[in-house]
Amino acid sequence: MWRLLREFRRSQLLDKVSVVQAGHVVLRQAAAPVDPRAIASEEIQAIVGKMHKILDDTEHHGLSAPQIGVALQIMIVQITARQLKDLGKRTVSALQMTELRRRVFINPKLSIIDSSVVIEREGCLSVFGHSACVPRAREVCVSGLDENGEQVQLRARGWAARIVQHEIDHLQGLLFVDKMKSRTFANDHWIDRR
Structure with missing residues (x-):
């Protein structure tokens, strides 16, 4: 983990990082766990900050650290009122979507409910401009640490469960195209949208 942080800092990606696309090697690696003692570090906080900024800019439902070129177990999920x-x-009802405030998970663990x-x-965002139908479990629970190092847990159903599973896949080196x-x-x- 420390080597990854040194590389991230040395490359000065913080000011110019964007979402990496399919084909980038980091998207096919299993992400390393974050040492809980490092969560408050400048490097980890910068990674989380950059992820927040990308979500602000793209208004997407989720993002993982591998998607910005960092193979660490960090992910963020959300469903905003604006997205709904x-x-x-009609679409919100069909997809079982409800508002989900933005949540950060570090070293997340998934269980199927x-x-x-x-x-x-x-x-x-890493297979930009493409989509496909993907089978997912209806309800899951994810637990981990937040950006302050506090224990957090989320029970997610419907679309929120899909987002969580999608981001967990990224941390395991998987893309939706694999499933x-x-x-x-x-x-x-x-595609004709609903």
Whole structure:
């Protein structure tokens, strides 16, 4: 972990980092756990800060540290009121979406609460402009540490559960294309949206 932090700092990526795309080696690595004593460090706080900024800029539902080129177990999930409004009531209802305040998880652990499979279309900032239908568990629980080093836990159902599982996959070196129904993979430009 310390080597990764030194490389991150030495590369001065903080000012110019963006979301890495499929094909980047870090997206296919298992992310290393963060030493809890390092959470308050300038480096970890900078990584979390950069992730917050990217989510502010993109208004996406989640992001993991590997997506900004850092192979550490850090992820952020959210469903904002604005996202819900933009999608409309019909889509929000169909996808079982409810507002989820932004949450940071460091060294997250996932447990499945309801293993019923739900298949929905999802995309990813690291496979930009493409999406596919992906099977996911209906309800999960994720626990870990937040950006202050405090224990946190989230029980997530519906779309929130999908976001959590998607980000956990990133920490294991997986992309949604590894789990998708291959015949549903599409360039988003050509998809009729609900």
